[in-house]
Amino acid sequence: MADLSIDVVAKAAGVHRSTVSRAFSRPEAVKSETREHILKVAEGLGYTMSPLAQALRTKTSTFVPLIVPDITNPFFAELAKTMTQAADERGYQLLLCVTNGDPAKTEGYFTAMQAMYAPFGIVAPSTKVDTDALKRFDFGHRVVVIDRVEGDSSVPTVTVDSRRGIVLALEHLRSLGHTSIGYVSGISGTHTAQDRMDAYLELSAEGSSTPLVLDSGSDPDAGARAAKHFLEMENPPTAIIAANDMVAFAVISALGQGGIRVPEDVSVMGFDGLALGSRFNPPLTTVRQPIADMGNIAIELAEKQNLNGSVDHVVLEPELLVRASTSGPRK
Amino acid sequence: MADLSIDVVAKAAGVHRSTVSRAFSRPEAVKSETREHILKVAEGLGYTMSPLAQALRTKTSTFVPLIVPDITNPFFAELAKTMTQAADERGYQLLLCVTNGDPAKTEGYFTAMQAMYAPFGIVAPSTKVDTDALKRFDFGHRVVVIDRVEGDSSVPTVTVDSRRGIVLALEHLRSLGHTSIGYVSGISGTHTAQDRMDAYLELSAEGSSTPLVLDSGSDPDAGARAAKHFLEMENPPTAIIAANDMVAFAVISALGQGGIRVPEDVSVMGFDGLALGSRFNPPLTTVRQPIADMGNIAIELAEKQNLNGSVDHVVLEPELLVRASTSGPRK
DNA sequence: CTGAAAGCGCTTACAG
DNA sequence: CTGAAAGCGCTTACAG
Known part of the structure; x- marks a missing residue:
């Protein structure tokens, strides 16, 4: 594989390099026979244009x-x-x-x-x-x-639409009969994270249930802390919304280690709709983002x-x- | 941000472009005062070399x-x-x-x-x-x-060392008292996958337990099929080794949907040591790859x-x- | 429609 | 130690 450049193709095709260039980059600017001939020769040589050189030039x-x-x-x-x-x-x-x-x-x-x-x-x-x-x-x-x-x-x-997602989650849980629904933030940097939390706070107040944030941290241990918090409560919520699927996984895992079963003892929802969620134990109910x-x-x-x-x-x-x-x- | 090239730096520093080039790429080849001066000028201008042009040239x-x-x-x-x-x-x-x-x-x-x-x-x-x-x-x-x-x-x-990994898994399970240990392939393309399976087959025979492959497919549904297979058996194994962590997740998930609990009803191990495993339900015992x-x-x-x-x-x-x-x- | 020339931003023998 | 020149693989006005 000697170094293939536009010039070797040009020579092999018997045309000038500018014509080769056009054959590739502006095909309509060159006579179709010439173009086809050049393309054939190039293909035979295994030539492709250098994106580096193209980028530098254009x-x-x-x-x-x-x-x-x-x-x-x-x-x-x-x-x-x-x-x-x-x-x-x-x-x-x-x-x-x-x-x-x-x-x-x-x-x-x-x-x-x-x-x-x-x-x-x-x-x-x-x-x-x-x-x-x-x-x-x-x-x-x-x-x-x-x-x-x-x-x-x-x-x-x-x-x-973060707010809409939280509405969906809340509606689902309420339709199942839940009235005490907790929240685990788990993430916090983005507006999206903020919006989800705000929507939860606002909408659960509207729904006349008291908002209950089990943890608002943003590190990987938020799930574990939320579970600990849950286990220590006298009247824990009957359902939990996690700010995203990964946090939901962590919550369920930590809850499981504490002897709490999902969904038998408490329902847990995520937010994201990761493919992974379908293979979690149990498969995760969630709000899917497209x-x-x-x-x-x-x-x-x-x-x-x-x-x-x-x-x-x-x-x-x-x-x-x-x-x-x-x-x-x-x- | 006008386009900064080596020539504008050269002009600004009052040297030839080749000297600028050397100041960056072969610093020892240029007098230290010159070099420092050039670097300072370049920095002031916010200049960095174009990796594209460098790649093209060298x-x-x-x-x-x-x-x-x-x-x-x-x-x-x-x-x-x-x-x-x-x-x-x-x-x-x-x-x-x-x-x-x-x-x-x-x-x-x-x-x-x-x-x-x-x-x-x-x-x-x-x-x-x-x-x-x-x-x-x-x-x-x-x-x-x-x-x-x-x-x-x-x-x-x-x-x-795939074989060594399977040895580790088998030893762990046997030390826990398991004698009937199944295997789920789940992946099959690579030599690594092949080696894990071969090692399992060989080593369980040596350990005088009968090898039992619950599923040898390589698609994402292998875990579900393995679980189904497990549920249909009269004498299912008391432990399962999955060819990798992802498969182990799927197996545990499907088993859970079938009412089988891990590790109470059956032990399941993975292979890989994914960070995700520590937040699975239950946290996954596995063989860690570095x-x-x-x-x-x-x-x-x-x-x-x-x-x-x-x-x-x-x-x-x-x-x-x-x-x-x-x-x-x-x- | 095609060719010849200049140039993108660099590097590197070659002189000096 | 530094400069002048040629060239990496392309593109694109400009002629013809």
């Missing part, structure tokens, strides 16, 4: 970074999976960038993506996005955020903004997913 | 692809996480490439990486790697595989091969991780 590439805090979190993994495909279908190459929550890393990725001539990027944050900080980077002007954003409406966003849609829409929003500067804020509908972790209250 | 980059079948599988997610950091520390940028099991995609990544002048790559396969197919690509000669490999020992590999070590070593092996052509095959020791999904046999 100052635009097809690399689209997806910046996530933690790929080990199944929510982001599922997002990455669907976005890889969505990007592919549109001719982009998704570059997964994992920050592990380190803001310095995020900035590093921003300058790197700038240098790679990425046309735009997607960020799924773990904290409320500071749009001012974002815009200190050139690249920050071409980013869509998978969360709500405050104050500044100039960055495109896509989220799920993760695949979010990924597709994020890319569309980015393209739109890139094209004509339009900035959209899309809010998707969540959906109740009843599995086995909820049932009527005990007794 | 025909080598710092992009290191990690090719995995499915990022949604926590094993690969954890691998990706530790490898991102390992790569970073060595000055590489990990590029996550997800094939979704599509061989065509793998080939696509290979040619893309070739085009990106990646110095080498890491592949975590979902099937037995065909080294001949691998080597049809130039890039295939600079790849390390996270699995065993057959026949051809010219590609560096890193794995865990995933972080695997990642680090994979990169080291790649570097070594790249440097002096040496090819190593590293086999790591697994470790028993006792949590709550195993106990003595019932009654």
Whole structure:
């Protein structure tokens, strides 16, 4: 495999390199016979264009970074999976960038993506996005955020209606006969997390049940603490809503270690709709976010903004997913 | 942010661009005063070199692809996480490439990486790697595989001692008093999967217990089928080893839906040591693979091969991780 | 419709 | 130790 460049194809096809370039990049600008001949020769040689050289020359590439805090979190993994495909279908190459929550890393990725001539990027944050900080980077002007954003409406966003999700959860639980419904935050950085909690607080008050937050921490041990709290209560709630599926898993696990069974002793719901939930013990009832849609829409929003500067804020509908972790209250 | 290039830095610093280049890439080749001056000017301007242009010119980059079948599988997610950091520390940028099991995609990544002048790559396969197919690509000669490999020992590999892991699992279960121990394959593509199964078959025969494979499929429903099988047996085993943690989750979930409790009614072990296992219900007893070590070593092996052509095959020791999904046999 | 030339942002022998 | 020149693999006005 000697180094194949546009010039060797040009020579082999008996044309000038600019014609080869056009045959690939602007096919309509070259006579069809010439084009077909060139393409055939190129194929025979096993030639493909160098994206590096193309990017350098045109100052635009097809690399689209997806910046996530933690790929080990199944929510982001599922997002990455669907976005890889969505990007592919549109001719982009998704570059997964994992920050592990380190803001310095995020900035590093921003300058790197700038240098790679990425046309735009997607960020799924773990904290409320500071749009001012974002815009200190050139690249920050071409980013869509998978969360709500405050104050500044100039960055495109896509989220799920958090309040509606909590309504769905509460309705489900109440229809089962629950009146005492607790909440475990478990996450707290994003607006999404905040919105879920706020909605719970507000809606349970409206429903004339007293809000009961078992834990509001945001570390991985929140689930365990919530379970401990539950076990120590005289009148524990008969159902629990967890701020997301991962927290629900942790709660159920810790509860189980304490001898409490789900859903026999207490119902537990999650929020996210992870595939993993269907194989949990018990399979998790949850509010599904349309993760695949979010990924597709994020890319569309980015393209739109890139094209004509339009900035959209899309809010998707969540959906109740009843599995086995909820049932009527005990007794 | 006007476009910053080496030439604008050169002008601002009053030197030739080649000197700027050296100040960054071969600092010892330039007088220290000059260098410091250049670096200061560059910093003031907010200049960093274009990795694209560098790669194009030197025909080598710092992009290191990690090719995995499915990022949604926590094993690969954890691998990706530790490898991102390992790569970073060595000055590489990990590029996550997800094939979704599509061989065509793998080939696509290979040619893309070739085009990106990646110095080498890491592949975590979902099937037995065909080294001949691998080597049809130039890039295939600079790849390390996270699995065993057959026949051809010219590609560096890193794995865990599968047999040893099964020994650990069997010993643990037997020490608890189990004599009837079933197995669920759940995965089957890789040598690793094969080796685990073979070891189980061989070692349970040696231990004079009859091997009992509840399911040998490799799809996501293997766990459910195994549970069904279990429920239909007259004399079901008192313990089950699952080929990996994800399968163990599915088995426990399906068993739970069938009214069987773990570990009260049957003990279940996994294999992998995923972080997720500690938050399963019940927390999963398993054989831990040193995933972080695997990642680090994979990169080291790649570097070594790249440097002096040496090819190593590293086999790591697994470790028993006792949590709550195993106990003595019932009654 | 095709070719010749200039240039994207770098590096590296080669002189001096 | 530093500069001038050629070139990595492309694209795109500009001619013809």
